[in-house]
Each structure stands twice: as C-alpha cells, then as structure tokens.
Amino acid sequence: xxxxxxxxxxxxxxxxxxxxxxxxxxxxxxxxxxxxxxxxxxxxxxxxxxxxxxxxxxxxxxxxxxxxxxxxxxxxxxxxxxxxxxxxxxxxxxxxxxxxxxxxxxxxxxxxxxxxxxxxxxxxxxxxxxxxxxxxxxxxxxxxxxxxxxxxxxxxxxxxxxxxxxxxxxxxxxxxxx
Numbered sequence: 001x002x003x004x005x006x007x008x009x010x011x012x013x014x015x016x017x018x019x020x021x022x023x024x025x026x027x028x029x030x031x032x033x034x035x036x037x038x039x040x041x042x043x044x045x046x047x048x049x050x051x052x053x054x055x056x057x058x059x060x061x062x063x064x065x066x067x068x069x070x071x072x073x074x075x076x077x078x079x080x081x082x083x084x085x086x087x088x089x090x091x092x093x094x095x096x097x098x099x100x101x102x103x104x105x106x107x108x109x110x111x112x113x114x115x116x117x118x119x120x121x122x123x124x125x126x127x128x129x130x131x132x133x134x135x136x137x138x139x140x141x142x143x144x145x146x147x148x149x150x151x152x153x154x155x156x157x158x159x160x161x162x163x164x165x166x167x168x169x170x171x172x173x174x175x176x177x178x
Contacts, residue, residue, distance in 0.1 A: 010158055011160045014158065014160065015124050016075070017148060017152040018069075018073040020144055020151070021144035021148060024140055024142045024144050025065065025066065027137060028062075028141050028176070029062050029066070030094050031137055032059070032062060032130065033059065033131050035127070035130040036055075036124040038124075038126040039054070039055055039130065041121075041123040042121075042123055042127040043055055045121055045123075046108040046116060048107065048108060049104075051101060054098075054100050054101045057094075058101070061090040061093050062090075064090055066137060067082045067092040068084075068087035069083075069087055069145075071139050072087055073112060091138060092128035095138055097135055098138075102131050105127065105131075108124075165167045
C-alpha cells in the first residue's frame with residue numbers, strides 16, 4: 001500500500017513537475033505571511049521611510065506571483081513565457097523589498113542616536129531572520145523554476161508502470177461471438 005501511494009505521488013509529479021516549484025513558492029509565502037506580526041511590529045517600532053510600503057509590496061507581489069505561476073504553467077500546454085517573465089519580475093521586486101527592509105532594520109540597529117536593540121525588542125530580531133529565510137526560500141523557488149526542464153526529464157525516466165502477471169491462459173480466451 002505504501003509503495004502504491006509513492007507510485008501515485010511520482011506519477012502525479014511526472015504529469016505536473018511544476019508542483020515542486022509551486023510547493024517551494026507556497027512555503028516561501030507561508031514563512032513571510034505567518035510571521036507578518038513581527039514584521040509589522042518592527043515597522044511600527046522603527047518607523048523608517050518606506051518600510052510599511054515595502055512590507056505591503058512584498059505581500060502583494062507574493063500573492064500576485066501565485067497567479068503568474070499558475071498562468072505560466074497551464075496544464076498540458078506550452079509554457080506561457082510572458083507570465084513566466086512577469087513572475088520572475090515579481091520575484092525580483094519581492095527580493096528587492098526584502099533587501100530594503102533588512103537595510104532599514106540594520107540602519108535602525110546601528111544608528112548613533114537611540115539605536116534599537118534586538119535584545120530589548122525580540123520581534124526585530126525575528127523579523128530579520130524571517131526576511132533572511134524568505135530571501136533564501138525565494139532564491140530556491142527561482143532556482144527550481146529555472147531548472148524545471150532538467151528535473152522534468154529526470155522524472156520522466158522513472159518507471160512508474162504497474163506490471164500485471166500473466167498466467168499463460170490469456171491466449172486461450174475467445175472473445176469472438178459464436
């Protein structure tokens with residue numbers, strides 16, 4: 001039974017190998033969105049220029065990248081290149097927003113007058129680690145989308161057919177109407 005479940009899982013991946021990259025995109029989105037409280041609290045504490053806007057843009061373009069991803073890989077059709085390019089552009093915008101936000105945190109922590117201590121405000125340190133993790137997961141997602149043709153071919157080489165045993169009496173069955 002376990003082997004059959006594994007076989008069915010591999011068959012589904014052979015049919016839609018882009019689901020691997022989609023799973024990485026979902027994990028990336030969940031890491032950011034489930035830790036949005038720390039990011040919002042950090043924005044409220046630091047009140048740096050553009051921090052709220054970059055947090056909003058990260059969330060918006062993360063959601064829109066799902067739409068582009070789904071439209072870039074329609075079922076049993078060729079890849080929609082304009083949507084793929086738009087998706088990569090959104091990935092770049094999200095990465096840029098994360099980078100800008102991390103810079104704002106660094107400036108607030110290292111400034112000369114009244115620096116913000118991540119020890120006193122643990123959500124600042126958590127926001128920093130969440131943004132680093134989000135950037136890494138976004139890079140992994142991008143790499144998975146870029147290498148999709150490679151692992152698509154590798155998945156197709158996996159044999160998933162079920163062998164049916166023959167007892168030798170198959171030729172003896174008469175299917176003609178007499």
